[in-house]
Amino acid sequence: RINGERLWAALMELAQIGATAKGGVKRLALTDLDKQGRDLVVGWGREAGMSITIDQIGNVFMRRDGVDNTLPPVMTGSHIDTQPTGGKFDGNYGVLAGLEVVRTLNDLKIKTQAPIEVAFWTNEEGSRFVPVMMGSGVFCGAFSLETAYAAKDTEGKTVGEELARIGYKGEQVPGDHPIGAYFETHIEQGPVLEDADKVIGVVPAVMGLSWYDCVVTGMEAHAGPTPMGLRKDALQVATTIMQEVVAIANRYPPYGRGTVGMVQVFPNSRNVIPGEVKFSIDLRNVNDELLNTMHGEITAFIDATRDRTGLGISLERVSYYPPCPFHPDCVGAVRNATEKLGYSVMDVVSGAGHDAIYAARLAPAGMIFVPCKDGISHNEIEDAKPEHLEAGCNVLLHAMLERAVA
């Protein structure tokens, strides 16, 4: 069993770096605070006897040797960058749970056949630089190192410059690093475990998602003198599409999701009929065929709305990730560990993307979820219970040991 108090203490110490007044953390990727966080974790890794490798996109791999170092390592990891109004656990828990596994193995003087590695991936959040899950994405070849280096923040600083500046532009070619199996512990970021009162979520798969930008173009006009019948009110048409996004998701339970999160109205003046409304659409499903059906339905609805209203409506798909089923061996290892330890358990499909979906392109992978308070994350009030974090870390320990062979 791992040491829950030590895990909690590490989480609280790392959360000091970039701590916000409301109890959250703001530690954006490749800032000075990110460097401080990285240095702290790397220092802990060295103290635990691990060797450090950094690759060219700044992913950090901390390695505990195995009996047979020609075997590919059993890896765990996540990220330590946060949202601008982020919490203490998102990502950080996955990294420090890995560190706690190694500290426990050291305490118990357990040798594993395969090496054990704890990774943290660069810029998972995508808040400062897009795309999200950048480090793991470059690692698995989803996009190029050059693309990632060129990404700019709002001040025009690039990932390449900022990585060099904070001293985390390593030597290793991304992906030139074998992995035997990959596990990631994470807070659920949703309310399902809490709602069902379970401690451990076994994650069979991550949902696929389609992101769209939709623009409705009407005619800007004065709210007073323009009769209702002569209007081309872009917002009124947009609201019918926004409602359809949710209606579509509701037609595909339990894993259909539909969200409009971002809206911009032009000119956004109290007494002007909106001439243009731009909004985002986020559709998800764990089944790619159903995700595709949902895509077809929103497209058809928009075509029909264009015909019905005569307004201009454009729909552009700006991102697509297919669903990612995890490897039966890793999912099985998590399930076995949970049963052995006697925690209450259920399957929870991940609605959010994680570095694990990129790691899964290169090696068998699996995830372990623990509950977070009210299902809230990406928020300074994000919270989780020490005993749940401890339980998830114990499951990680046993799942990794099953794969690395004690």
Added chain:
Amino acid sequence: RINGERLWAALMELAQIGATAKGGVKRLALTDLDKQGRDLVVGWGREAGMSITIDQIGNVFMRRDGVDNTLPPVMTGSHIDTQPTGGKFDGNYGVLAGLEVVRTLNDLKIKTQAPIEVAFWTNEEGSRFVPVMMGSGVFCGAFSLETAYAAKDTEGKTVGEELARIGYKGEQVPGDHPIGAYFETHIEQGPVLEDADKVIGVVPAVMGLSWYDCVVTGMEAHAGPTPMGLRKDALQVATTIMQEVVAIANRYPPYGRGTVGMVQVFPNSRNVIPGEVKFSIDLRNVNDELLNTMHGEITAFIDATRDRTGLGISLERVSYYPPCPFHPDCVGAVRNATEKLGYSVMDVVSGAGHDAIYAARLAPAGMIFVPCKDGISHNEIEDAKPEHLEAGCNVLLHAMLERAVA
């Protein structure tokens, strides 16, 4: 008959001051450009033999003496401040049409019994300083001089300071200035005249309006992991209210108006379910009882929506102007003048507020509308035809002569 070419030339010359690249005008109230515009118009007034009075809120009255100067003046006017992306005609037309009337009377050596005055009111637009229609509002006692002086722009500069700085803080106590009758010519700012192919709009009344701020409070959560049934999506609830605003207006044709012009979504992130949505509601009607019914319907709908969804919804009324019927004598004078001159004509209720609604609290008042291209104003592409502007000015001349007695 007035000189249409001279009127057009004056409009084009004034439009040079603050001219924008897209053919519009940006001449915000009490800026250096407003001072230049004021100086130009006052200069023209003096050249036309008029005497100038400025009151403490910077309203300017340019007076052509009558035969009997103890009679209260027949006044016309409007404003020369513009929206940030304003046009050449909104307001400016009403002032320069008045100037053209005086120039024509001078050319024809016509003496009127009552004096004639051309006024321009300070800060009608309300873009830089709120409230809107500030000069005429103070003049009629709708709010105090102190309130107006204290109004600040986004840089913290006050109306009082800026009036003094540009040299237009006059001596006269606002309102201490009799008016016999008030006429205002204005572009329609709506599509009704153009749609009906008429040249002159006789304005029987200005609609009343109620402005509201509505805030829907749900629960911010991650768009992926949060099942549809566990969401409190503030935007989805807000869209039903936005649609009801229009439905209510449509239940009270032809003068019901309902508009949602301004929307803010928090946190406004693509993969976050909106936790809060704030939006404006603009309801109008020419009948105060119906406006009140509309108010009752939106209130009831919001109460029912709160009960149905369990989300927090607040509705605050932030402005209310009652409908303003114009005086039968002034409306009649406009109608008579139009008939005499033989222009095509229809009644057009004004959907937008104008300085005339405040002037109407002190004296019989009326308005004359001319078409504007596509009904568009508050936009750099605002446009109007020289022959329509000329026609409106001829109607103004004859309506004023009816009241001032040639």
